[in-house]
Amino acid sequence: MSARAPASRRRRRSPARNRAELWLYRAAIQTLGRLPRSASASLGGAAALAYVALASRRRRVLVGNLRAAFPEKTPREIARLARDSVRSFGAAVMDFLAIARAEEAEIRGRVFVRGVEHYDSARALGRGVILMSAHLGGWELGPILGGILGRPVVPLVRPLDNPLLERELTRLRTRFGNRLIAKRAAAKDVLKALRANEGVAILIDQNVLASEAVFVPFFGRLAATSPAVALFQRKTGAPVVPVFVWPEPGGRYRVELEPAIPADEVFDGRLGRDEAVLRATARYTSVTEAAIRRDPAAWLWMHDRWRTRPEGESGVRSSESGEK
Numbered sequence: 316m317s318a319r320a321p322a323s324r325r326r327r328r329s330p331a332r333n334r335a336e337l338w339l340y341r342a343a344i345q346t347l348g349r350l351p352r353s354a355s356a357s358l359g360g361a362a363a364l365a366y367v368a369l370a371s372r373r374r375r376v377l378v379g380n381l382r383a384a385f386p387e388k389t390p391r392e393i394a395r396l397a398r399d400s401v402r403s404f405g406a407a408v409m410d411f412l413a414i415a416r417a418e419e420a421e422i423r424g425r426v427f428v429r430g431v432e433h434y435d436s437a438r439a440l441g442r443g444v445i446l447m448s449a450h451l452g453g454w455e456l457g458p459i460l461g462g463i464l465g466r467p468v469v470p471l472v473r474p475l476d477n478p479l480l481e482r483e484l485t486r487l488r489t490r491f492g493n494r495l496i497a498k499r500a501a502a503k504d505v506l507k508a509l510r511a512n513e514g515v516a517i518l519i520d521q522n523v524l525a526s527e528a529v530f531v532p533f534f535g536r537l538a539a540t541s542p543a544v545a546l547f548q549r550k551t552g553a554p555v556v557p558v559f560v561w562p563e564p565g566g567r568y569r570v571e572l573e574p575a576i577p578a579d580e581v582f583d584g585r586l587g588r589d590e591a592v593l594r595a596t597a598r599y600t601s602v603t604e605a606a607i608r609r610d611p612a613a614w615l616w617m618h619d620r621w622r623t624r625p626e627g628e629s630g631v632r633s634s635e636s637g638e639k
Contacts, residue, residue, distance in 0.1 A: 328476060337479040347412060352566040355413060356406035363405030364398065367617065377401070377617045384534040385611070399612035403452070403562060410566060411455045415487040419463055426453075426460045426560075430572035434466060434514065437554040437575040443509030444575075445555045447544055449520035449603050450615040453560045453568040455488070458516055460570055462491025469508045470516040471543075473498040505543075509551045516558075517544055519596075520603055520614075522622050530625050531597040533604055539623035545581075545595035549588075552578045555599065559606045562613055573602070 347355050367374050377400070381393045388396070414422055437444045446468060448454055461468040470488065472495050475481040488495060496504045496515070508515050519541060528539035548555055554575035561569045581595040607614045 333477045333479045336477050337483070340480060340483065344412060344416075347409060348416075352410070352413070355409045356566060359405035359407075359409035360402035361405070363401045363408075367401050373617050376619045380616045380620060381611075383536060383621075384616075396612055397616070400614065400616045403612050404615060404617070407453045407455075407562065410453055410568070411487075414453075414456060414568075415459055415490065419491075422460065422463060425566060426456050426568045426570060428460060428464065428570045428572070430574075431464070431466070433572045433574050434556055434558075437556050438466075438512060438514065440552075440554060441512050442551055443512050443553040444514040445509070445544055445547055445553050446514050446516040446558050446572075447555050447599055447602075448516060448518050448558050448560075449606065450518060450618065451520075451559050451607060452562045452610075452613040454518065455560075456568050457558055457560050457570045458488060458493050459491055461514070462493045466514065467492040467494070468514045468516050469494055469496055471496050471498055471501055471505065471518075502547075505547055506551065509547065509553045514556075515547075517547075519544055519599055520620070521618060522620050525623050525626065528623060529593050529596050531593065531600045533600050533620070536621050537625055538600070538621055540596055540600055542592045542596050544599055545592040548578050548595065549582055549591065554578065557599075557602050557606070561610065576602070 350358070367377060377397050378393060381388075381396055381400075385393065385396070410425075414425055417425075434444060434446075446457075448457065458468040458470050470493065472488070474497055475484060485495060496508065505515050521541075523539050523541045525539060527541060529542045529545075530537040531540050532538070533540070544555060547553065554577050556575045557573040559571055559573075561571060563569050576598065581598050582591050583594075586594065
């Protein structure tokens with residue numbers, strides 16, 4: 316769900332490459348369908364570990380992030396946490412591909428919800444609900460289960476670079492009644508959904524361009540963070556409900572909705588717009604950090620979350636840094 320690089324800096328993808336990736340994807344899905352969950356999870360974890368072993372830059376980002384976030388941990392503990400995080404990501408990808416194709420009864424048996432009353436109470440206000448989440452555990456599964464429970468969610472997503480794979484992923488994401496909002500130029504559609512009292516899901520834990528960011532504390536360092544959730548809440552008064560999808564033993568997942576953050580808790584009429592948005596974004600980010608600390612291995616530490624630095628820091632190129 317990362318933002319694309321500017322068009323002038325992206326290589327044009329060939330149709331042959333898109334078709335080849337689609338073929339590999341479909342072949343993998345067929346293979347996955349023949350495997351028990353334990354085997355597919357192990358395969359996903361092994362594939363993710365192999366990728367990190369070959370991708371030296373990604374490996375440096377992973378270990379560097381963990382060392383900075385947990386300075387109290389020993390090198391051995393950091394190495395173990397890095398392996399567990401990569402395995403968790405690989406297993407979650409495999410589980411999403413399997414669960415999203417399963418029958419409704421099987422999905423209900425493997426993915427369950429706690430705290431749905433927080434969403435229902437927030438929605439009863441009639442201002443829409445902003446479902447704030449992160450790349451934690453099986454983050455793609457929450458919207459799927461929302462559709463099954465009769466509470467369809469409108470996720471804000473970045474389309475894949477491969478349009479053929481994007482169609483496949485869209486089919487999975489919308490199978491149970493959800494619809495999607497493309498991340499680029501999404502403000503109008505998000506506001507329309509909130510004013511229709513819908514739930515809009517937004518992930519706030521990825522790096523953004525300096526020109527689009529506010530810098531708030533995240534694991535002891537300032538992180539370039541999108542102010543989108545704060546701006547939407549400030550404009551509409553929609554409550555923000557944190558929601559995280561936690562891995563459970565045996566290939567199950569728990570979608571946990573936390574108590575809503577009401578607009579009047581984070582916005583003070585005495586504050587100017589910029590200060591209010593900064594304060595609100597810091598509040599959301601602190602909630603996200605607290606969730607990650609409960610199970611650090613479930614988060615996507617491979618992402619270069621702190622790549623964009625505040626202007627004036629030495630050795631940075633903030634104007635060129637974006638999501639990756």
